[in-house]
Amino acid sequence: VLHFAENLAIQNQIAIAKEFGMTFIASNVSSRFTIDSIRQAKSEGIKIQASVPILNCVATVDKQSEYDTHWKTWPVLREETDRKAILEALRNGTIDFCSSNHMPVVVEEKMKEFALAEAGVITLQYTFSLLLQAFGGSDALDDVLDILSIRPRKAFPVNQVELIPGEYADYVIADPN
Secondary structure (H helix, E strand, C coil): CHHHHHHHHHHHHHHHHHHHCCCEEECCCCCHHHHHHHHHHHHCCCCEEEEEEHHHHHCCHHHHCCCCHHHCCCCCCCCHHHHHHHHHHHHHCCCCEEECCCCCCCHHHHCCCCCCCCCCCCCCCCHHHHHHHHCCCHHHHHHHHHHHHHHHHHHCCCCCCCCCCCCCCCCCCCCCC
16 A cells, blocks of 8 residues: 555655656655656656655565564565666666655664654665665675765755865775775
């Protein structure tokens, strides 16, 4: 049912974007059916950008089989076929970028039984390493940097980073191994 609801909502937004010539950003895509709708829309020239949450790239609904509230997320975790479709869509550009979807929840709200616990997980500090792992490790470093850094800058009006001698700069040092 949630597959249907997500896809229907995205199809509605695609129809509006098509009718009015607007750019549409679909965030937190989690279903292979929604990916199919986005792929079709892009092939028709509809201006659409899409993102997926990191946990939907690396985990499936199977993680919830023991009702561990640490895996209660929004959007929900899906089947392995959805996870594989997400990774392929990131690789081929159907999905433009991956978000941390960082949603911290106070511990008291996670210590409840599964049905009553709040959805949310801290992911900001793990997004890079999880995506690198999902793509198979250090050989995918260029792809992961593109997905997390370059593509989002193209979707939003953000200047490209320039390294200028004598100016301040933020650096990230990562060991992909």
